[in-house]
Structures are given as C-alpha cells and as structure tokens.
Amino acid sequence: MSLLRRSVPIITLVLLLLVPRVEGQLASSKGTLRLTNDVGVQIGAKPISVDFSWSGRSSGVEAFLVVYPSTSSRYQLSQTLRSGPSGSPLALSRPHSLAFLATPHGYRLSSHIFSAISCGAACAGVYPVELRLASSQTGVTLSQVIVGVPYFPSSSSITTPLGVAPILRMQLSTPSKQLRAALSRLSSSTAAATISLAGSVGTSIATQKGYARLLGSASLHQRILSPYAVLAPNCANLVVSPLIGLESRLKLSGQINGTESRTAVFAQAPTRLELGELRRDKINTTVVPDGVLSQLASVLSVSDPAYVHGLGLTVLGSSRQLSAEFASANTPGGYQRLLADLAQFYFQAPAQSGRVATMEIDLTTAAQVAGATTVLERLQGTPIFSMMTVATAATLPSSHISQSDLRLASAPKRHCTITSKAVRQGLTRLGALASADTGSRSGLEGLVGLAQLATSGNKAIGQRAISLLDQQERGLLAQVQLVGSKTITLTSHSVSVPLTLSSKLPFPIGVQLSIRSSEITFPKGSRRVIKLRRGTATVSLPVVVKALGTFAASAVVSAPNGAVLVTSNLTVHSTGFSTVGVVLTVGAALVLVSWWVRTARHHRKKTSD
CATH class of the missing domain: 2.60.40.10 (Immunoglobulins)
Known part of the structure; x- marks a missing residue:
C-alpha cells in the first residue's frame, strides 16, 4: 500500500506530461x-x-x-x-x-x-x-x-429501371461563342435524345430562333413550350393579356421552337383556369411543382404520372429536391448525392414498372450547360435508370385522379397593378401597337416575346427585356408621323381641314385621326378611321369655326383600343366670317340704315314746317 501511495505522484506526473503531447498532436492534425x-x-x-x-x-x-x-x-x-x-x-x-x-x-x-x-x-x-x-x-x-x-x-x-425525365430550363440572356459551343455539345451528346429542353436563349426572338435551329429537332427529341408557359402570378384584367397570357406564350414558344409539342411546364402551381386553357389549346401533358400533387395518397411518389379526369391532362410533378441536387451535381460529392437520392427513389418500389422521376434544371451560363451535359451522360450510363423525355414519361401507366386532388393556386386577382412603371408603360405601348396592327402581327412577334420575358420570373432577363422592349417600341412609334404644315389658316367659317399620316412600319395599321379644340365644332364627327400599309394617306375633317383669331388645336392618332400613338400640336388662324357674325353684321347694318332713313325723314319734315 505504501508503494502504491508513493507511485501515485509519479503516475500523475507522467500523465500530465503525456496529455499535452497528445492534445498537441490532435491539434496539429486538424x-x-x-x-x-x-x-x-x-x-x-x-x-x-x-x-x-x-x-x-x-x-x-x-x-x-x-x-x-x-x-x-x-x-x-x-x-x-x-x-x-x-x-x-x-x-x-x-x-x-x-x-x-x-x-x-x-x-x-x-x-x-x-x-x-x-x-x-x-x-x-x-x-x-x-x-x-x-x-x-x-x-x-x-x-x-x-x-x-x-x-x-x-x-x-436490378429489376425495372427508374425513369428519369430531365427538363433543361435555359435562361441565358447573353449569346456567346462559349454558349454556342456548349449547346452544340449538348445537341450531339449521347443523352440528347432523352432531354426535354425549355426556356429561352437570349432576349430577342431572332436569337432564340437561331439557337432553336442550332439545337435542331432531330438532335433534341422534345422541346417544351417554355418559358412562355412558365408564368409569374398575373392579373386577369390586363389590357395586353392576349399578348402575354398563357395562350399567347404557348403559341409564340411553339413558333420559336418550330414544334407542335403538346406539353407545357409551370414553374409555380397553376390555377384551375390555366389548366382549363391548356385543354382548350389541346395540350395534354403538363409538368407542375411536386407540391401540386403532394396530397395524393394513391400515388407512390409525387413524380409519377397522374391522369386528371375532366381535364384530359396527364400531370407530372417536378421534384424540387432532385432539381436542387442536379444543380450542384458538379460540386465535390454533388453527383453522389443526386445518384443516391434517385437510387432511393428506385428502391421504394424496385419491381414496379412505369415509375418516373421528373426534375427541372435551371441553366443560366454556358458552363452550366456544359456541366449539365456531363451529368446527363453519366446518369444515362447508370443501369438502374432509364432516361426519357417528358413526352415518353407521360405515356407510362398513370394513376387516375380528380381535379380536387390537386393543390392549385388561387385564381388571379381581378384588379391588380404592375409595380414596375417601365413594364406598365411598355405593355401599354405594346397593346396600342397590337391593336393598330391589321396584319398577322408577325411584325410584333419580337415585341411580344420581349414583353413575355419582361413579365417572367427571371429578374435579370426581365430587366434586359423591358429595356429592349422600350427601345424597340419607341423606334416603331417614331415611324408613324403626322406630316405637313403645323399651321392651318381658315378663310371661311365652314371648311375641311386636311390631315396627312405617314407610316414606315413593317406591317399595315388601322388607326383613328381626330382634331381637338374648344374653338371648333365638327358637323360630321371629329374622328376618321384610316388604314395604311406604307406611305402616306390624307383625310379631311369638315369643321365649323366659332370665332375669329388664332388659337391652339391638336391632331391625335389613336389605336382602336383608345391608346394614343401620336400627338401633334397645331396653330389655327381663322380669318373668315362665321354665320352668326354675318347675320349680326347684316342685322346691324340694316338697323343702322333704317335708323338713318328715319332720322333723315324726320329732319326733312321738320324743315318743311
């Protein structure tokens, strides 16, 4: 026992010497x-x-x-x-x-x-x-x-592979050589035939059409109608809703893509009215956020196909979690996370056929396009997955549900405002031009596309689009002018005033011309409708002048929807007599003559007396 007591201080001392050494080694190994x-x-x-x-x-x-x-x-x-x-x-x-x-x-x-x-x-x-x-x-x-x-x-x-339906949603605002190279690689990759392409490339319709031709319908199996199908919350009472509404977005996107795809994709939960509009446009497949299908107990996964009775639509839910994992798949460990999640999806029912995981991937740079191509090729080479387009996924066996099973967005507000003054003004001008266009509106296709991009969810592209929209609209409006002298001399109380309109627009227009002035009345109305292709046209407005002198007037060119396209200030010189003036003058003269005659007679009679 005494030996043990003498050993304790020695053991303690050794431990005190060793512990700092071990802690120092651990600290240096961090x-x-x-x-x-x-x-x-x-x-x-x-x-x-x-x-x-x-x-x-x-x-x-x-x-x-x-x-x-x-x-x-x-x-x-x-x-x-x-x-x-x-x-x-x-x-x-x-x-x-x-x-x-x-x-x-x-x-x-x-x-x-x-x-x-x-x-x-x-x-x-x-x-x-x-x-x-x-x-x-x-x-x-x-x-x-x-x-x-x-x-x-x-x-x-490995039993039945899991279907994987990727949607590449491109929001690329600046065309470049790097982007062309990345898109060329995408279109020639081994995974090209299984990709559904959505989104926009560039902020001009010509650029988007150019990239659509570069990708080619033979290379990418399906191009979905988007971003014109991807809507931010909109108002039901917009003047230009026919131009930026869902139907217009689908139509324009189809023209750009050169395809009759019957699929639309929503970045946010659609409304019941929007789904009904898809049916009227004969669109039979739609992709929605997975939350729209989250309350379905009859569907194993929210991303499996679901056929909605009453709408005739096959609905696919896009997994936000898979989309986020795909976005980071090129970071260290990122691809393994995506792979494990998709595999877990597979293991939930490995023997069940007709299962598909749908995901949307937002691409904003050429580097992201190149990275996405690599990830898609790696997924295609994995035996537990079967890569497919959304169109193929929609043909898989689906659950049958009713409209009440969907978590849809509330109907758009009947009265709401667009907070951006620039967007509001741009849409107003576009509505006026579209109202005046009597042709096929092909000349306004670029403006309609820019307006749709300006009201989409991408803020950077939206700002660039509205800037281009404003610039191009002002350029078009400058091609409609009232020509001729701005000074009008009227030498009679009732005359016809000529107005000459010039148009250099690339499409025919139908407008109303009018004169506004408090000193003029219009016996046959103050407006005239004129239709003009290119060149000039003159109309005459009969007027009646209320007074002599010089006064101001304005000539106005209006679109059929009432929006003013052009206003020109006029100066009117009236030197003629009006009817009232003539009557008063003649009457005054007669009174004066009568008074003079009577005075003369009275004077002669008095003299003779």
Missing part, C-alpha cells in the same frame, strides 16, 4: 477532409474506392470506411447525410495510414467492405458509407464525410 471522386453504384463484390484530400497533418493519421444499415426512405437518407447515421455500423474496413494511401493527387482508400454484407438480393439498397480519419495513437476521430452508396449484390438484382 484539417479539411474532401472527397475528390464519386463512388457511383456498387454492384457485386468489387472493391469500393474513395479518393479524398486532407489538408491536415498526415503522420499519425489513419483512414477507414464504416458502412451503416441501408436507409428506407428519401427522407431518412436526407437526414442521415445531413446529421449523420443513427444506429450501429454493419461493417468497418481495415484502417490504413495516410502515408500508405498517398497518390500524386491526394489519397485513395479501396476496400471490399460490401463483401461483409451477405443477405442475397434482399441486401440491395442505399447504404450510408462514412470515410473516417482518426488518430492512430488514440483512435480519436479527426474528421469524417458520409455519402450514400447504391449497392446491388449482383447485376441480376
């Missing part, structure tokens, strides 16, 4: 752990290889893998990847020092860890796999990264 490759899908007993980088101290550090039980749902997978696995691990690999795992570009750990899982085909699933770095002396964890790994005991374990 660093950042990053995966530099995607594990992919594991089939059979082949080894799993994980490439990674480590910014901390490598000596005294070892790496190993930990496999946890497979997840049973997409929600559980998401929670596990975010917060870490719960429960005991299934298997651990043999630890190796970082010096042993070193490669020219970092570190690589390979292991047959999945061979420890032996339960036949029932073992197929998405397994959380953790890469862990720990101190080789104390076993304390220094850092860890967890990924979801789809695993199949053998290739025969």
Whole structure:
C-alpha cells in the first residue's frame, strides 16, 4: 500500500506530461477532409474506392470506411447525410495510414467492405458509407464525410429501371461563342435524345430562333413550350393579356421552337383556369411543382404520372429536391448525392414498372450547360435508370385522379397593378401597337416575346427585356408621323381641314385621326378611321369655326383600343366670317340704315314746317 501511495505522484506526473503531447498532436492534425471522386453504384463484390484530400497533418493519421444499415426512405437518407447515421455500423474496413494511401493527387482508400454484407438480393439498397480519419495513437476521430452508396449484390438484382425525365430550363440572356459551343455539345451528346429542353436563349426572338435551329429537332427529341408557359402570378384584367397570357406564350414558344409539342411546364402551381386553357389549346401533358400533387395518397411518389379526369391532362410533378441536387451535381460529392437520392427513389418500389422521376434544371451560363451535359451522360450510363423525355414519361401507366386532388393556386386577382412603371408603360405601348396592327402581327412577334420575358420570373432577363422592349417600341412609334404644315389658316367659317399620316412600319395599321379644340365644332364627327400599309394617306375633317383669331388645336392618332400613338400640336388662324357674325353684321347694318332713313325723314319734315 505504501508503494502504491508513493507511485501515485509519479503516475500523475507522467500523465500530465503525456496529455499535452497528445492534445498537441490532435491539434496539429486538424484539417479539411474532401472527397475528390464519386463512388457511383456498387454492384457485386468489387472493391469500393474513395479518393479524398486532407489538408491536415498526415503522420499519425489513419483512414477507414464504416458502412451503416441501408436507409428506407428519401427522407431518412436526407437526414442521415445531413446529421449523420443513427444506429450501429454493419461493417468497418481495415484502417490504413495516410502515408500508405498517398497518390500524386491526394489519397485513395479501396476496400471490399460490401463483401461483409451477405443477405442475397434482399441486401440491395442505399447504404450510408462514412470515410473516417482518426488518430492512430488514440483512435480519436479527426474528421469524417458520409455519402450514400447504391449497392446491388449482383447485376441480376436490378429489376425495372427508374425513369428519369430531365427538363433543361435555359435562361441565358447573353449569346456567346462559349454558349454556342456548349449547346452544340449538348445537341450531339449521347443523352440528347432523352432531354426535354425549355426556356429561352437570349432576349430577342431572332436569337432564340437561331439557337432553336442550332439545337435542331432531330438532335433534341422534345422541346417544351417554355418559358412562355412558365408564368409569374398575373392579373386577369390586363389590357395586353392576349399578348402575354398563357395562350399567347404557348403559341409564340411553339413558333420559336418550330414544334407542335403538346406539353407545357409551370414553374409555380397553376390555377384551375390555366389548366382549363391548356385543354382548350389541346395540350395534354403538363409538368407542375411536386407540391401540386403532394396530397395524393394513391400515388407512390409525387413524380409519377397522374391522369386528371375532366381535364384530359396527364400531370407530372417536378421534384424540387432532385432539381436542387442536379444543380450542384458538379460540386465535390454533388453527383453522389443526386445518384443516391434517385437510387432511393428506385428502391421504394424496385419491381414496379412505369415509375418516373421528373426534375427541372435551371441553366443560366454556358458552363452550366456544359456541366449539365456531363451529368446527363453519366446518369444515362447508370443501369438502374432509364432516361426519357417528358413526352415518353407521360405515356407510362398513370394513376387516375380528380381535379380536387390537386393543390392549385388561387385564381388571379381581378384588379391588380404592375409595380414596375417601365413594364406598365411598355405593355401599354405594346397593346396600342397590337391593336393598330391589321396584319398577322408577325411584325410584333419580337415585341411580344420581349414583353413575355419582361413579365417572367427571371429578374435579370426581365430587366434586359423591358429595356429592349422600350427601345424597340419607341423606334416603331417614331415611324408613324403626322406630316405637313403645323399651321392651318381658315378663310371661311365652314371648311375641311386636311390631315396627312405617314407610316414606315413593317406591317399595315388601322388607326383613328381626330382634331381637338374648344374653338371648333365638327358637323360630321371629329374622328376618321384610316388604314395604311406604307406611305402616306390624307383625310379631311369638315369643321365649323366659332370665332375669329388664332388659337391652339391638336391632331391625335389613336389605336382602336383608345391608346394614343401620336400627338401633334397645331396653330389655327381663322380669318373668315362665321354665320352668326354675318347675320349680326347684316342685322346691324340694316338697323343702322333704317335708323338713318328715319332720322333723315324726320329732319326733312321738320324743315318743311
């Protein structure tokens, strides 16, 4: 006992000397752990290889893998990847020092860890796999990264592939050589025939048509009617709703794409009226946010096809989670997250046919287009997926639902305002030009497209579009002018005033010409309708002048909807007598003569007396 008492201070001293040393080693081993490759899908007993980088101290550090039980749902997978696995691990690999795992570009750990899982085909699933770095002396964890790994005991374990229907929604405002190259690569990729293309390229209709020709209908199997089908909340009482409403957006997008696609995509939940409009336009497939179908108990997943009775529509729900994962698929570990989520989707019902996951991918740069092409090609090469267009997805067996099963948006407000003054003015001018256009409106196609882009959800493109719309509208309005002298001399109380209109517009117009003045009346009306292709035309307005002198008037050119296109100030000189003036003058003269005669007679009579 006395020996033990004498040993305690010595042991304590040794521990006090060792602990700071161990803590110092742990502190110096702190660093950042990053995966530099995607594990992919594991089939059979082949080894799993994980490439990674480590910014901390490598000596005294070892790496190993930990496999946890497979997840049973997409929600559980998401929670596990975010917060870490719960429960005991299934298997651990043999630890190796970082010096042993070193490669020219970092570190690589390979292991047959999945061979420890032996339960036949029932073992197929998405397994959380953790890469862990720990101190080789104390076993304390220094850092860890967890990924979801789809695993199949053998290739025969893969039953019915999951359909994957990607929609590339392009919002590209600035054409460039890089963009042309990226689109060219997209159209020639092995995944091109399975892509549904939506969105806009550039803020001019000519540019969009050019890119549509570049992509080619033979290269991309389907181009969806968008962004003109993608609507921000709109008003039901807009003057120009026929130009920027859903039907117009679908029509113009079809003209640009050169396709008769019967599919429309909504970025937000549509209203019942908008779905009814699709039916009237003979559109039979629509893609909506997955929240629209979220209350369906009869559908295994919100992204499976659903046929809506009464509307004749097949509805597909676009998964926002998959869309977000695809957007980050080119970041470290991003593709593996997308792959694991899609695989979990598959494992919910691996033997069920006719299942499809739909996602929309927003692309705003040429680099994103190139990155999306790479991701799509990788997905196409994965045996558990079957890439397809939205049109193909809509032909899969679907659940039958009623309109009441959909979570639709409320009807648009009957009275609302557009907050942007520039957009409001641009739409007003466009409505006036469209009202005056008596042709096919093909000359206004570019303006209609810009107006639709200006009222879409993309703020950057919207601002650029409204700027171009304003510039082009003012350029067109400048081509409609009242020509001739701005000074009119009237030498009679009742005359006809000539007005000459000149138009250099590329389309025929029908307008109203009128004169406004408080000093003039119009016995046959103050307006005249004139139709003009190109050149000049003159009309005459009969007027009656109320007074002599010089006064102001204005000549106005109005569209049929009442909007003013052109106003010109006139100066009127009236030198003629009016009817009232003549009557008064003659009357006054007669009174004067009568008074003079009577006065003369009275004077003669008085003299004779």
